[in-house]
Amino acid sequence: MGTTAWVPIAETTLTSSASSIVMSSIPSGYKDLMVLASGVSTSGTQDQGVYFNADTGSNYNCVILYSSPSNTVGAATSSYIIDYYGSVTTDNTASTTLQIFDYAATDKHKSYLARSGRAASGTDLIVGRWASTSAITSITYFLNGGTLATGTTVALWGLNTA
Amino acid sequence: MTPVFPLSSSSFGDYQRYLSALAGNTAYVPTGDQEILITETLTANQSSVTFSSLDTIASAFQNLQIRITGRSNRAADNSEFDLRFNSDTGTNYTWHYMRSTGSATESGGSSSIDSVRVYQSLTAASSTANSFGVTVIDILDPFETTKNTTIRAITGFQGSLNRVLMETGSWLNANAVTSISLTEYYGSNFISGSTFSLIGVK
Numbered sequence: 001m002g003t004t005a006w007v008p009i010a011e012t013t014l015t016s017s018a019s020s021i022v023m024s025s026i027p028s029g030y031k032d033l034m035v036l037a038s039g040v041s042t043s044g045t046q047d048q049g050v051y052f053n054a055d056t057g058s059n060y061n062c063v064i065l066y067s068s069p070s071n072t073v074g075a076a077t078s079s080y081i082i083d084y085y086g087s088v089t090t091d092n093t094a095s096t097t098l099q100i101f102d103y104a105a106t107d108k109h110k111s112y113l114a115r116s117g118r119a120a121s122g123t124d125l126i127v128g129r130w131a132s133t134s135a136i137t138s139i140t141y142f143l144n145g146g147t148l149a150t151g152t153t154v155a156l157w158g159l160n161t162a
Numbered sequence: 163m164t165p166v167f168p169l170s171s172s173s174f175g176d177y178q179r180y181l182s183a184l185a186g187n188t189a190y191v192p193t194g195d196q197e198i199l200i201t202e203t204l205t206a207n208q209s210s211v212t213f214s215s216l217d218t219i220a221s222a223f224q225n226l227q228i229r230i231t232g233r234s235n236r237a238a239d240n241s242e243f244d245l246r247f248n249s250d251t252g253t254n255y256t257w258h259y260m261r262s263t264g265s266a267t268e269s270g271g272s273s274s275i276d277s278v279r280v281y282q283s284l285t286a287a288s289s290t291a292n293s294f295g296v297t298v299i300d301i302l303d304p305f306e307t308t309k310n311t312t313i314r315a316i317t318g319f320q321g322s323l324n325r326v327l328m329e330t331g332s333w334l335n336a337n338a339v340t341s342i343s344l345t346e347y348y349g350s351n352f353i354s355g356s357t358f359s360l361i362g363v364k
Binding site: 061074105109127 | 198199201263292293296317326
């Protein structure tokens with residue numbers, strides 16, 4: 001019998017609005033991490049973001065391939081965002097998958113792939129990098145300038161090693 | 163395994179009573195729909211990585227996934243690698259991509275070529291220090307013998323150069339896949355510390 005690839009580490013569903021969801025004390029024994037987010041905002045359309053290890057400095061960059069309802073565009077930004085047109089709104093129609101590679105390695109910056117989409121807006125593929133060789137021990141999920149609404153769900157999974 | 167008899171039976175004389183419904187058996191723990199088959203971290207520079215004996219270790223799965231955190235020692239700001247099945251170096255592959263350079267979108271690809279090139283998937287020697295490319299490759303129905311084998315990939319890196327890509331590819335051969343090789347495209351190496359995982363998907 002083999003080893004299950006992905007195993008759940010934590011899951012949070014908000015029962016009241018919050019400025020962020022923090023997944024802390026992440027164990028170091030996995031190969032990769034995956035965050036599954038169904039974000040809802042209390043007001044308007046907001047981009048989702050993540051901080052690692054509570055680092056709010058200018059250490060995040062990403063490159064974006066996105067499709068809006070009318071065109072396909074490439075962009076890059078010095079930002080912690082994990083969506084572009086697949087941003088969240090009040091109607092709970094956005095979904096995001098964030099894959100973080102070699103999150104516990106101390107010889108690499110942390111690179112991640114994000115897939116996000118909202119049918120009425122667009123879909124995104126993003127590669128990002130956190131310019132730190134520290135092992136990731138916490139992830140803060142938030143909205144860029146907004147508030148997470150009741151019903152927002154974030155799940156954290158870990159990839160086992162063989 | 164100790165036999166379990168209904169307690170209403172009076173036709174047996176030697177029995178053991180269990181308080182657990184498992185009756186002495188080990189509990190079945192489902193492993194889920196995905197299993198991790200191989201995890202490899204390079205301890206030295208290496209020009210290629212091969213997953214072999216897949217007909218033995220992976221044929222119970224319908225699909226496979228390869229996950230890579232990779233960097234090349236090529237003297238450039240990016241690199242890529244070839245993906246081949248069953249050591250086939252014939253011109254039996256096609257691939258196509260769509261990418262963002264950070265400021266524009268572009269597309270391209272090739273057919274009747276000797277590999278699926280997983281394009282611009284690796285950082286390289288002059289890339290930002292400690293930056294690595296990241297790649298997820300899904301290999302669909304690799305053990306079906308009525309279909310050519312197809313792949314889809316998402317990949318890219320962020321650093322002194324920006325790339326993010328979606329890619330598809332195919333191996334125009336309906337043989338069951340027994341091995342997958344990943345070879346640095348320019349004859350350089352995957353550097354030490356690059357990691358490779360193989361997942362079976364039911």
